[in-house]
Amino acid sequence: MQLTVWTYEGPPHVGAMRVCTGMTDLHYVLHAPQGDTYADLLFTMIERRNARPPVTYTTFQARDLGSDTADLFQSAVRDAYERFKPAAMIVGASCTAELIQDDPGGLAKAAGLPIPVIPLDLPSYQKKENWGAAETFYRIVRSLAGPHAPAPGHVRPARAAGTRPSCNILGPTALGFRHRDDVREITALLDRMGIDVNVVAPMGASVADIARLGEADFSVVLYPEVAGTAAQWLKRTFGQPLVQTVPIGVGATREFIAEVAAITGVDATAVLADPASRLPWYSRSVDSTYLTGKRVFIFGDATHVLASARIATEELGFTVAGMGTYSREFAREVREAAARYGVEALISDDYLEVEEKIAAAHPELVLGTQMERHIAKRLGVPCAVISAPVHVQDFPARHSPQVGFEGANVIFDSWVHPLMMGLEEHLLGMFRDDFEFVDGASPSHLGHAPAKSEPHDIQVAPAIAEAVAGGSDAVAWSVEAEKELKKIPFFVRGKARRNTEAYAVEKSIPVITVEALYDAKAHFGR
Amino acid sequence: MNAVTLLDRTPPAAGCDRPVLKERGQREVFCGLTGIVWLHRKIQDAFFLVVGSRTCAHLIQSAAGVMIFAEPRFATAIIEERDLAGRADLHEELDTVVGRLLARRPDIKLLFLVGSCPSEVIKLDLNRAASRLDERLKDRVRVLAYSGSGIETTFTQGEDACLAALVPGMPTLSETAPAPLMVVGTLADVVEDRFKALFDGLGIPVVFLPPRRSRDLPAVGPNTRFLLAQPFLTDTARALEERGATHVAAAFPFGEEGTTAWLAAAARLYGVSEERFAEVTAPSRDRAKRAVARHRPALEGKSIFFFPDSQLEIPLARFLARELGMIPVEVGTPYLHRRHLADDLELLPHDVLVSEGQDVDKQLDRCRAARPDLVVCGLGLANPLEAEGITTKWSIELVFSPVHGYEHAGDLAELFARPLGRRDRLRV
Ligand code: SF4
Numbered sequence: 001m002q003l004t005v006w007t008y009e010g011p012p013h014v015g016a017m018r019v020c021t022g023m024t025d026l027h028y029v030l031h032a033p034q035g036d037t038y039a040d041l042l043f044t045m046i047e048r049r050n051a052r053p054p055v056t057y058t059t060f061q062a063r064d065l066g067s068d069t070a071d072l073f074q075s076a077v078r079d080a081y082e083r084f085k086p087a088a089m090i091v092g093a094s095c096t097a098e099l100i101q102d103d104p105g106g107l108a109k110a111a112g113l114p115i116p117v118i119p120l121d122l123p124s125y126q127k128k129e130n131w132g133a134a135e136t137f138y139r140i141v142r143s144l145a146g147p148h149a150p151a152p153g154h155v156r157p158a159r160a161a162g163t164r165p166s167c168n169i170l171g172p173t174a175l176g177f178r179h180r181d182d183v184r185e186i187t188a189l190l191d192r193m194g195i196d197v198n199v200v201a202p203m204g205a206s207v208a209d210i211a212r213l214g215e216a217d218f219s220v221v222l223y224p225e226v227a228g229t230a231a232q233w234l235k236r237t238f239g240q241p242l243v244q245t246v247p248i249g250v251g252a253t254r255e256f257i258a259e260v261a262a263i264t265g266v267d268a269t270a271v272l273a274d275p276a277s278r279l280p281w282y283s284r285s286v287d288s289t290y291l292t293g294k295r296v297f298i299f300g301d302a303t304h305v306l307a308s309a310r311i312a313t314e315e316l317g318f319t320v321a322g323m324g325t326y327s328r329e330f331a332r333e334v335r336e337a338a339a340r341y342g343v344e345a346l347i348s349d350d351y352l353e354v355e356e357k358i359a360a361a362h363p364e365l366v367l368g369t370q371m372e373r374h375i376a377k378r379l380g381v382p383c384a385v386i387s388a389p390v391h392v393q394d395f396p397a398r399h400s401p402q403v404g405f406e407g408a409n410v411i412f413d414s415w416v417h418p419l420m421m422g423l424e425e426h427l428l429g430m431f432r433d434d435f436e437f438v439d440g441a442s443p444s445h446l447g448h449a450p451a452k453s454e455p456h457d458i459q460v461a462p463a464i465a466e467a468v469a470g471g472s473d474a475v476a477w478s479v480e481a482e483k484e485l486k487k488i489p490f491f492v493r494g495k496a497r498r499n500t501e502a503y504a505v506e507k508s509i510p511v512i513t514v515e516a517l518y519d520a521k522a523h524f525g526r
Numbered sequence: 527m528n529a530v531t532l533l534d535r536t537p538p539a540a541g542c543d544r545p546v547l548k549e550r551g552q553r554e555v556f557c558g559l560t561g562i563v564w565l566h567r568k569i570q571d572a573f574f575l576v577v578g579s580r581t582c583a584h585l586i587q588s589a590a591g592v593m594i595f596a597e598p599r600f601a602t603a604i605i606e607e608r609d610l611a612g613r614a615d616l617h618e619e620l621d622t623v624v625g626r627l628l629a630r631r632p633d634i635k636l637l638f639l640v641g642s643c644p645s646e647v648i649k650l651d652l653n654r655a656a657s658r659l660d661e662r663l664k665d666r667v668r669v670l671a672y673s674g675s676g677i678e679t680t681f682t683q684g685e686d687a688c689l690a691a692l693v694p695g696m697p698t699l700s701e702t703a704p705a706p707l708m709v710v711g712t713l714a715d716v717v718e719d720r721f722k723a724l725f726d727g728l729g730i731p732v733v734f735l736p737p738r739r740s741r742d743l744p745a746v747g748p749n750t751r752f753l754l755a756q757p758f759l760t761d762t763a764r765a766l767e768e769r770g771a772t773h774v775a776a777a778f779p780f781g782e783e784g785t786t787a788w789l790a791a792a793a794r795l796y797g798v799s800e801e802r803f804a805e806v807t808a809p810s811r812d813r814a815k816r817a818v819a820r821h822r823p824a825l826e827g828k829s830i831f832f833f834p835d836s837q838l839e840i841p842l843a844r845f846l847a848r849e850l851g852m853i854p855v856e857v858g859t860p861y862l863h864r865r866h867l868a869d870d871l872e873l874l875p876h877d878v879l880v881s882e883g884q885d886v887d888k889q890l891d892r893c894r895a896a897r898p899d900l901v902v903c904g905l906g907l908a909n910p911l912e913a914e915g916i917t918t919k920w921s922i923e924l925v926f927s928p929v930h931g932y933e934h935a936g937d938l939a940e941l942f943a944r945p946l947g948r949r950d951r952l953r954v
Contacts (some may be wrong), residue, residue, distance in 0.1 A: 001577075001619040002604045003626055005597060010584040033643045035557025035676030038585045040906030050913030052906065057723035059553045062646070062677040078550070095579035096677070099610075124579060125607040352597065402694055 006351040006371055008326035008389055012122035012132025013094050014039050019226070020090060021053040021174035023210075026140070027086035029077050029105050031069070031097035033057040046392050047175050047277035056080040060380040070102045077111045088144065088316045089113065090136065092120035092357065116207070118143045128349075130225040130301070130327060133173055137202055138229040144210040149237045156239045159217060159357035165264040166196040167243075168216045170231050171223030172203035177304070177388040179203055179223070181401035186222065189404050193257065194266050202226075218263050221513075222246065222403070225301055225327060248307035250277050250315055250408045262477025276405035277411045294419065295321035297363035299346070299354055299372050300329030304402070306337050308367050308386050311411060313341060322361040324348065362495045365419055367413055370394070380494055382418035414426045422489065475504040499524045528695070533790050533800055538716045544880060546862060546869060551885025553908055555860050557676030558684025559642065560589045563675035564926060565688055568712045569736050571635040574600040575627065577620065577673070578642030589922075599634070601627065605644055616648075620655055624669075634667055636740035638688065641673035668695065668740065675681055680860040682758040682836045682925065685712055687743060689736060693765035696735075699747030707792050708744055710763070710773065711756030714928035720810075721755075721779075721931060724789060727806035730796045735762075747773050751795055753788060755779060755930060758837035760863050775836060776940075777869035780838075781845035781935045782814040787869065810932035817936025818849050824943040826851035828899035834858035834884050835904055835921035841870045842902075842924065844876065850939055854878045855896045858889065900946060917945050 009015075013030060020028040021043055030036070043049045058076045060069045077091065091108040105119025118139050122132045150156075159165060169186060172179035182203070187197050198216035199209045203262050213234060218241045221231045234240050241263050247256035254272060261268035275281075282288060296318045303327045307377050312318040324346025325334045331347040338345035346357050353373045358366060366376040366383040370391040376383035385394060386402075401407040477485070481500075488496050496517075503520035504512050550745070559582055563575045576582050583602035590598075603623045608614045628634060633829045637659070639652045646909045656671035663669060672691040674684035689710065699705055707730050709721060715815050718734055725732040733744035735752075748770035754763060755778070776791035786807060786828075830852050832839040839859045846852040854875070862882045864871070871880075886907075894902060894914070901911055901918045908918040919942055929938040 001609055001614070001618070001623050002584050002606060004580075004602045004604050005582060005585055007583045011580040013581075014584065019594075033676035034553040034555055034680060035553045035559060035585055035643070036581055037906060038556055038588050040554070041586060041904070044907070044909040045905050048909060050909060052910045057552055059551075060677065062675075065647070065677065079887075095581045096647055099644060099647045123607070124581070125605060125610055128580065324622045330558075460759065 008349050008351075008369065009129035010039070010042075011095055011124050012127045012129060012135070013040070013092060013124070015129040015132025015134070015226075016090065016092060016120055016134050017043070017053055017055055017236075018129075018135040018173040018175050019140065019202045020055065021049070022172065022176075022205075023201075024204065024206045025087040026054065026207060027080055027084050027089050028055045029073070029080050029091045029104070029108065030054075030055055030057050030094055031073050031076075031092070031102060032057045032059070032094035033061070033096050035182045036094050036096075043174055046390055047395055048392070049174070053174070054084065054086065056084075060095075069097075069100055070107055073102055073104055074107050074111055076251075077108045077113070077117075081111075081113050081115070086115065088116040088118065088140075090118045090120055090140065092122055093124075095124035098124050116143055124336050131329060133226045134229045137170075137226055138233060140202070140210060141213060143234060144207060145213045145234070146237070148211060148214050150214075159503060164194055164196045165217045165266065166198040166215070167260075168198050168213055168219045168234075168240075169200045169222055170234075171221060171225075172200060173223075173225035173226055174203065175202070175388075175390060176223065176226075177301075177386075177390055177394055177455070178400060178402045179401050180395075182222065182403040182407070184399065185401035185404040185406050186220065189247075189253075189257070189271070190220075190260070193260060193264075193268055195260065195264060208308050214240070215413060216240060218243060218260075220260075223303055225303060225329070234272040246303055246307055247403045248304070248407060249311040249411070250279050250405065252307060252310065253277075253404050253408065264398065277408040279315060279405075282412055288317075288416075290423070291416065291419070292317045293364055294318045296365045297321050297358050297361050297372075298323040298368055298386070299325065299358070299366075299368040301325060302327040302334050304387035307402075310335055311408070312367070312415075315408070316412075316415065318365070318488065320323040321363045321437060322346065322357060324354070324357070329385060362492075364422075364492065367415065370422070384418055415494045416464045475501050475510065475512055477512045478514070481514050481517050484514050484517055496521070527613055528796045533794050533798075533803060544876060547879060547881040549881055549883040549885045551888065553680070553860070553884045554833070554886040554904055555884065556589060556681045556904070557585065557643075557680030558674035558681065558687060559586055559640065560666075560681055561674060561684030561688060562586055562600045562640065564588050564712055565685060565736070568715075568738065569636065569740055571633060571740050571842060572599065572638060573627065573634040573636070574638045574640055575624065576600070576602040576640045576642055577645045577650065578602055578605065578640075579644045580604055582642045582644075599631075605648075611647065615668075616650055617655055617658075621659065624636070624659055628663070628667060637663075637667050637669045638691070639669065639671040641671065641675055642683075643675045646673060646675045662924045665714075670695070679797060680834075681701065682756070682838075683760075683861070685756070686759050686761050689759060690761040690765045692736060693746070693762065693769060696743050696769070697745040698769075699745040699750060701748050703747065703749065704731075705747060705749035705751065706733045706744075707774075707796070708733050708735055708746070708750055708752040709765075710752050710754050711759055712736060712765070713755055713930055717928045717930045717934060720933050723777075724806065724810065724932075725792070728789070728793055728798045728803065729793055730798065740745075743846045753792055754789060754866060755842055756838075757863065757866055758861075760861075760866070763866065764945045773866075775865075775869060776840075777873060778841035779930050780841050780938060781849045782811055782818060782932060783873075784841060784845055784870075785932050785935065786811060795953055799807065805841065807932075814932035816937040817911070818939045820936065821939035821943040822850050824946055825939065828946065829853045829855050830894070830902065830942070831855045831893050831898035832857045832859075832894075832908060833886075833889065833901065833903035833921070834860040834881070835902070836925050837861060837863075838921075838924055839902070840867050840874060840880070844870045845935075845938070846942060847875050847878070848873060849935075850942075852900075852942075855898050856881055856889075856892060858882075858884065860884065900942060902942075917949050919945050 020026050058072050091104045092129045108117045219231050220243045221227050245256045245261050249252040257268045305325050318480050320341035326349040335345040367386045367388050373383045500520040629646040641652045652671035656669045660669040670691045672687040746769045748797050750771035753774050774791050777787040779785040837856050843854040843857040856879045858881045904919050928934050
């Protein structure tokens with residue numbers, strides 16, 4: 001039994017829903033109790049989808065147990081076919097139905113529908129959402145593209161002269177972090193290189209599209225968490241080489257272009273020469289000097305964490321203060337990367353542990369999921385969101401990709417902006433003792449109405465405020481030291497306060513003076 | 527209605543005989559675990575530990591939605607493969623989890639072990655676990671169990687199961703002691719305070735279940751009379767009746783009319799005079815009428831369709847029909863308790879289709895055919911219906927917002943007026 005407060009991933013059938021909902025004419029019949037229908041709102045509310053996910057739930061009840069849950073499932077399959085007329089169907093069980101062992105696959109097969117019916121076996125008590133998405137996608141690809149597989153030993157014929165090379169883009173799903181925008185960006189980049197996209201899957205693909213995946217010359221594995229297994233199978237079955245560099249960040253995008261060029265033989269010089277991203281210059285411009293060595297803590301899915309660590313260090317000049325992932329499937333890759341940055345990787349899906357590790361690392365910027373955003377808010381540290389699990393804010397109205405050169409621009413803005421806000425706060429704080437900046441004075445461009453009460457410090461949620469206050473009543477602060485502390489930028493103030501108090505306790509200093517504050521600073525100075 | 531007849535009441539025809547469409551098919555309603563989201567806010571020293579799967583944890587997290595990800599007073603003990611394969615003793619595992627939890631949260635005085643579908647299906651006896659832990663943790667934490675599983679409860683029935691679990695532990699009120707009125711059902715504190723003030727004005731002593739602090743559990747005995755503040759408390763009412771208490775039938779306190787009827791039922795019981803009742807309630811009634819009337823132009827004559835969700839549907843449809851002139855087309859409820867809802871059913875126009883249970887696809891067909899002006903539905907259906915050009919109101923907001931009593935009657939009306947008003951404004 002695992003004690004869980006918040007979860008990074010849903011159960012595996014939610015991964016299956018992300019695949020199915022991304023596709024255009026596939027239907028999912030899920031043997032599950034009524035409460036599991038909550039998953040619909042992820043798509044209709046968070047992603048603002050304008051249609052219900054193509055999922056039928058059997059919503060069996062206690063009184064059905066032991067008698068007719070199997071019949072219920074079978075009639076749900078028939079009704080769903082009649083009503084929605086999908087081109088293919090996936091069927092499976094949620095955690096509860098897994099326990100009653102009704103064999104959805106066998107029951108659906110016995111219903112004798114005139115469409116492909118693909119059974120899913122997603123062990124809910126072992127696996128999680130991303131694994132479920134990958135497994136589902138693999139099963140679908142195998143079932144639908146499998147019949148078109150060439151005989152073993154068959155050699156892929158060379159592309160006809162004068163035709164553009166084509167590829168599949170694999171991995172984007174419904175409810176994916178910026179998948180919508182990434183697909184547009186990567187498609188445009190490939191087009192500029194003279195490469196066509198055969199199929200994007202699962203997002204936007206039809207059942208017929210999946211059947212013709214084998215027609216492409218190669219595959220782009222955009223999100224390995226979802227596409228890894230299917231892509232490996234396509235490679236083995238159709239001899240399609242894989243492009244596995246995820247083009248997030250300027251360096252990775254350039255490598256991606258080079259990799260595609262090598263596979264297809266297209267000339268990428270022009271695309272590489274185009275100064276398509278502003279990130280390199282913005283990062284070199286002198287105003288960015290203050291970014292140097294900023295301590296960042298990075299947490300999220302493996303793909304985005306690995307890419308972010310590289311961007312943070314190589315393209316923005318940050319220092320990695322900590323990194324980790326909840327994707328256990330990619331623990332090895334993340335551990336290796338972490339070792340390169342001189343930190344130990346945190347492989348965990350325990351939210352409280354992540355919170356603890358972030359607090360202990362005293363970062364100046366957190367790059368994480370929506371959940372780390374809340375941690376950062378409580379710690380008073382700036383944060384940018386880099387990965388799923390998603391929130392409605394991760395589906396911005398504007399085009400906002402992460403991949404490619406435009407993605408690098410977006411990343412520069414979204415990471416640097418919270419730091420700038422932090423700096424602004426600090427400047428405001430520094431001037432607050434000047435007469436025109438007395439607390440309560442509103443910015444001059446807003447006229448002279450006194451502001452109500454403008455907290456210069458980010459409000460700290462009570463839970464953490466209590467936790468932070470917890471150990472601190474042993475030592476007192478002199479008025480001067482308290483004043484001096486306020487001159488320290490708010491985003492490191494908490495750390496300064498804690499360090500000073502720890503120092504005071506250690507040295508048995510009852511009242512912290514300005515002297516003691518600076519003694520502590522020298523003591524802990526890195 | 528004038529002040530003199532306020533306390534008059536014709537009892538509803540014995541056993542309402544209105545036809546009800548019973549549906550059985552796919553339900554699109556949360557399970558009872560969802561109640562934890564508001565119950566943990568109400569009982570401030572209680573912790574809710576769901577014993578279930580990752581799905582259960584994900585459901586609560588998704589339903590809690592916009593809440594700040596602090597360390598909340600709920601969590602899930604996720605059953606894993608090794609537990610199912612018999613490689614771990616479930617009760618030992620549970621004890622370890624509870625130990626960890628309580629070490630972290632010394633502020634917890636009441637712990638609920640909340641059953642889920644997986645725990646029910648594998649027949650994990652949480653009642654037994656609760657009494658074992660209760661015994662062990664005596665004087666430190668009370669431990670109780672209830673089920674919020676989706677195979678047994680829909681949405682608000684989770685609160686019913688939780689409150690019913692509290693009843694056996696309530697102190698006993700002797701046969702000779704005078705009993706205060708008991709108001710049963712989770713109310714926002716602000717609503718509870720307003721009701722308290724009104725009952726004080728009427729001279730009626732009152733206690734509330736659930737209490738804000740677990741140690742303040744009210745006493746119950748044969749003289750106890752209780753009013754339900756929520757229409758979904760079937761099991762809780764039965765448990766109270768088993769302890770000798772008597773249910774006071776009344777319409778539910780939504781809108782001016784419902785609140786007056788509800789208060790009047792108590793006033794009659796405690797022998798409050800017509801004059802005093804009128805005097806105490808008049809200012810609030812006037813305010814409520816004025817606040818509701820402001821929204822009448824936006825809502826009058828508009829048709830409304832309820833998908834089943836919280837069991838509040840019938841009293842709300844009654845309020846909207848009688849105080850705002852709306853036309854209910856279909857009122858769906860996941861479960862219909864005819865006795866508790868007798869007064870509301872009586873007041874609901876008799877040509878309105880009441881449906882119980884759900885077959886969501888068929889109901890969507892009926893809804894599309896009816897083209898109502900406003901649809902009240904869950905979060906999974908709202909945007910898809912909006913995309914079809916049908917204006918919607920999320921039903922979950924009706925459970926999460928303070929909507930009971932006089933002072934919130936206007937807010938309640940506004941919740942329905944806002945989506946229609948928004949539609950009028952938009953030119954995109
Ligand atoms: S319906 Fe059952 S399995 Fe699903 S979330 Fe509710 S209790 Fe858990």
